Amino acid sequence: MTKTATPDEPTPRKRAKKGKPKLRDGVMKRGATWSYVIRVKDPETDVSKPRWVGGFATEDDAKAARDEARVKARRGEYIDRNSITVAEYLDQWLDTHAMEIKPGTVQDYRIGIRLYVNPHIGKMKLQAVRPSTITKLYRDLLAKGGRNGKPLSVATVVHTHAILRRAFRDAVVVEQLLDSSPVERAKRPRARAEEPGTVWTPAQLRTFLAVARRHRLYAFFHVAAYTGARRGELLNLRWSDVDLDGKQITITGSAGVVDGERLEGTTKSGRTRVVSIDDETADVLREHRKEQAADKLLAGDEWRGEKDCHVFTTGFGEPIYPDTVTALPRKLINAYNHPKEGKPPAEPLPYARLHDLRHIHATTLLLAGVPVHVVAARLGHADPAITLRVYAHVVRSAETAAADVFAKAIKAA
Structure with a gap:
């Protein structure tokens, strides 16, 4: 006989529904959350x-x-x-956007992410990152983000910020994983302007070039000092980029090193630029071309240079490895300051890096009154503001003299 439920006793259907979560205006409890x-x-x-x-x-x-x-x-x-973590997203981001970033830059980004981002916030969900998360990351890096827990430099933290800013911007605009970037609202340390290293006087530069004249790559150092071009830009230069009669060179790309391999790509700004040269520099390049032709004749079948040969090559026509020219200035300066024979010079030549030839070029032009935008164009700075920031001390020095220049001009009128 079937049992009839009393009004106070729930039916089987009612018993099944009892305790089931209810959705109220789009919200319901599921378990403990x-x-x-x-x-x-x-x-x-x-x-x-x-x-x-x-x-x-x-x-x-x-x-x-x-x-x-x-x-x-x-x-x-x-x-x-989305449950993707910061480390997973950044890894995918590098793979996805590697085609639009120079190989050297991709390598640099990978190292920065591996050392300074993933150990701290790599396991976090990307969508859980807040501005305060990024701000704390920067504080931790500044306090103990270096090797063996030592403080990390402001420059490195600022560079890490630049990487994250680009990556999280793509998470918003391209991948649409975030509605806004927490990096944009994070508090980051202020970037310090790049400070030029040793800036030789004109006399010291002449001394260095006189010493370098005995080396087969003398023309490289001369052109570096007289154009302000970067190391990679000159090592990428080919003879088709050089117009000796028109007295100009065209900077079309740059050479660098990634995982020990020499690679060529675009310039730092991604743009081509034309740089004028003086008569002496044109003559130096003409002489260098003759010496290269002699090397080719001597090498014979061993010559490895291309039809449109690089301007600066080994004795067998191969492109110069970037680290080679970086190490040469110190060797040349050492040879001058500590000669194997004879007395050392009365005034030793201060040590300077290869990159300091670029600073010497810019500083000399600015002190001579050449407009900042012209100097910026020669250096390949995307914005004259970069030139002003790097060479602020030089500009201030010129401004100090500007008052006297104005006063003398008025008196002479």
Whole structure:
């Protein structure tokens, strides 16, 4: 005989429903946490689909997140929840965007991310990163982010910020994983302007070039000093880029080293530029071309130079490895200051890096009154503001003399 349930006794159907979570205005409890659901229109199919988001500690937290999500959904700004971590995203980002970043830069980014980002926030979910997260990262790096827990330099932290800024911007604009970048609102240390190293006087530069004249790459150092071009730009230079009659060279790209391999790519700014040269520099290049032709004749079948040969090559026509010219200045200066025979010079030549020839070029021009925008164009700076920042001390020195120049001009009129 079938038992009839009394009014106070729940039926089997009622017993099954008892205790089941109820969805109230898009919010419900699931286990120990709360979730919300909203409908989001797919921009490609124009079909509205439910989107569930859970893990909220309280009902109020879930409602607040629901309200925010509804507003973004109406604006077309809603971003689906994603479990990808910072390390996973950055790894994918490098692989995806490597085609638009120079190989050397990609390598630099990978090292920076591996050393300074992943150990600290790599395991965090990308969408959980807040401006305060990035600010704390910078503080930790400055305090103990270096080797063996030593402080990291401001320059390195600023560079790390530049990497993250680019990566998180793509997470917003390209990947649409975030609705805004936490890096943009993080507090970062102020970047310090690049400081020129040793800036030789004109007399000291002449001394160095006289010493370098005995080396087969003398022309390289002369052109570096007289144009302000970067190391990689000159090592990428080919004879088709040189117009000796028109007295100009065209900087079209740059050479660098990635994982021990010499690679060529675009200039730092990504733009080509034309740099004028003086008569003496044109003559130095003419002489250098004759010496290269002699090397080719001597090498015979062993010559490895291309038809459009690089301007600066080994004795067999191969492109110069960048680190070779970087190490040469110190060797040449050592040979001058500590000769094997005879007495050392009365005034030793101060040590300077290869890159300091670029600083000497810029400083000399600015002190001679050449406009900043002209100097910036020769150096390949994308913005004259960069030149002003790097050579602020030189500009201030010129400004001090400007008052006297003006006064004398008025008196002479």
